[in-house]
Amino acid sequence: MARNKYDIDETLQTEFNFSHLKRLATYIRPYRGDMIFTVFLLTISSALSMLAPVFLMKIMDEFIPDKNIAGIVIISVILLAIYFIISIILRMKITITSRLGQNIIHTIRADIFKHLQELPFSYYDDKPHGKIQVRVVNYVNSLSDLLSNGIINTITDLFSLFFIVGFMLYINVRLTLICLIGLPLLMVIIFVIKKKQRVAWQLSSNKSSNLNAYIAESINGIRVTQSFTRENENIKIFNTLSGDYSKAWMRAIRLNFLLWPSIENISTWTSIAVYVLGISWLDNGMKGITVGVLIAMTNYIGRFWAPINTLASFYNSLLTAISYLERIFETIDEPVLVKDYEGAVDMPPIKGEVEFEDVTFSYEDGLPILNDISFRANVGDSIAIVGPTGAGKTTIINLISRFYNLDSGKITIDGIDISKVTIRSLRKQMGVMLQDSFIFSGTIMDNIRYGNMEATDEQVMEAAKTVRAHDFIINLEQGYQTQVNERGTRLSVGQRQLISFARALLADPKILILDEATSSIDTETEILLQEGLNKLLANRTSFIIAHRLSTIKNSTCIMYVDNGKIQEMGTHEELLERKGYYYELYMSQYKFLEKE
Incomplete structure (x- = not known):
């Protein structure tokens, strides 16, 4: 259209x-x-x-x-x-x-x-x-x-x-x-x-x-x-x-x-x-x-x-x-461009190995957003993706969930081409928190349970505790049964993000995708949240987009993306020693914090 x-x-x-x-x-x-x-x-x-x-x-x-x-x-x-x-x-x-x-x-x-x-x-x-x-x-x-x-x-x-x-x-x-x-x-x-x-x-x-x-x-x-x-x-x-x-x-x-x-x-x-x-x-x-x-x-x-x-x-x-x-x-009659191909099979239980092989993608013909992207994430790795606005960071994580079709190349999980498996069986095994923390009208309990309808109340509360949302929820007038409006207008932006984060965690995914998950959370809550995340990310493959570089220091690998390519990748210490794109980005944030 x-x-x-x-x-x-x-x-x-x-x-x-x-x-x-x-x-x-x-x-x-x-x-x-x-x-x-x-x-x-x-x-x-x-x-x-x-x-x-x-x-x-x-x-x-x-x-x-x-x-x-x-x-x-x-x-x-x-x-x-x-x-x-x-x-x-x-x-x-x-x-x-x-x-x-x-x-x-x-x-x-x-x-x-x-x-x-x-x-x-x-x-x-x-x-x-x-x-x-x-x-x-x-x-x-x-x-x-x-x-x-x-x-x-x-x-x-x-x-x-x-x-x-x-x-x-x-x-x-x-x-x-x-x-x-x-x-x-x-x-x-x-x-x-x-x-x-x-x-x-x-x-x-x-x-x-x-x-x-x-x-x-x-x-x-x-x-x-x-x-x-x-x-x-x-x-x-x-x-x-x-x-x-x-x-x-x-x-x-x-x-x-x-x-x-x-x-x-x-x-x-x-x-x-x-x-x-x-x-x-x-x-x-x-x-x-x-x-x-x-x-x-x-x-x-x-x-x-x-x-x-x-x-x-x-x-x-x-x-x-x-x-x-x-x-x-x-x-x-609008064509479903992203759909199960003929002969698609269910994705077996995911371990978490993800690989991009020469992936090229564009939203409009002739205007590629990603050019020949290749990288590999092993089971349990945490991959941080940084770079300027519009560089293609969110596009990369959207492609892992197969929200769009590739122009060329291949994405595999555990060696299986994700285009050959059913979309439902793929996405059911992922936890995704996108930039837009969408809250549905209903109770807070229902919103957290949205990603796993079979979860018990105790499991919902445990997920909320992990992301440090439990304390503010129980202080609401009806706790977890508090009714929230469409888009969660009664909640602060940070509270909405914490609820969305709990929703993603409750799905108990082997691959966790976080897009600006802590962007609207205050520094004190972020420190508490990081404690829960360290436990959560163990034995899970995670992809994290964050502008606050302090939240990704401990990532297994950091990729700096710009102009549709991975300009450099490595650990936090390796990239600082290289004094390239990531070093300049980190130092600019460090100087900004010093001025504050």
Whole structure:
């Protein structure tokens, strides 16, 4: 997916075709039994309602002239029974279609969410999260009416049209043909506005996506916004995006509403034609034209155009849904670039030997981040990775967990190429703490247990004690059962890091990956934490990224990475003696601390 942000409209990678509707049908198919039953009920309801004009015609032409009161009463009772049956059928229809529509929507949304769980980091790197969220929630919700009522109503109305036309032809062929004259004109109108409608709804969905992306970004960055008093500027951007969406939506709605007045006008014109010609033929004594016939025909004309109007509404809903379906299926079809290759096997229990062999990697074609990286970490080694910002340190540890595919080269663990094993079996044996200490909404206990759902409460507490998080946790109002907000906003940055660290440790990994694990922890806590880490790192292979060089002095090997290459590597003492890149970095930190 192309790089995108809130003020850039999304572009579809593929044009819409009818295979999208066929694909939608696969979601509907499991419920075809309920749909057929509902259509059957509505068809009966429609057929019963068609009898009313015939009964009315019979009353006007026969029972009233003959003063047949008993016949009128009988027909009235029959009509009352018919409308009672129709009301029961409509109630059943509402219940079934509502359940049916929500079940289908749930399945579509579940498919999107499941696919999003499998997509690689690169997908999320290139797209605002608000634009992803709008597809899972808003776009799927927009299909609700179409799936709950639109399809069934359309099928039913098609049957109704056959019934109506059949009854009209039965009553009078000539007047029926006059009524049908308006259909070709309606088809022309639909054909003219069809393409404009699709484009308009695509633009509307783009603007909605942009607005949602900016709202999500603004909420996530609200502390920065208020710190720099950017509220007024943000409101201006919001108003611009909201105004763009409003204009796009109004244009789409105006095009949608072209059909309804067109149908109303055509219906009125044909009704006038039937009245004028029918009364004229009635005055001239034309055979088959009676007052009852005219009343019945005008009644059927209203009924004839009502389902046409419903079909037009369904057509509008379909065009609207198409613009959302394109986005939904585009998301579901987004290729899972990092996936298990054919024939992949489960990773056996890891010992911890890691080797990079001529690894080259780039986020964008032609712009390599790593060039021919090679190194080896033996079981139990602690590998520290240092270097300037953007040098590729985090990229190296991301590749160990296979969050991205390599351009070339190979990474092995215990001599096994990690591209040949299943991703789940690989990552389950690693403990990872990334720079972003993400805390989920829920209890602190649940957050620590996130990496090992089978861990006991005692094991969770032991992990917290190891990373020195236990003391601050038990001082909270409910200890380990304290509820924290999304992203852990009730906790300090350092507290969030300690909880994330406990989460990684609880997984009891043979390979431990720490990306700036102590960056937000005060010096006193860091000293205590280091004691626990020394015990933890024993017999484990660890990769540590740290800007505080004091935390990595005891590492087995320190690698200085810059310009996509390992510029030098060795122990802390060896690199200081070499007086190269690492020496300059260490001395600059040492001088800075001296000034403090």
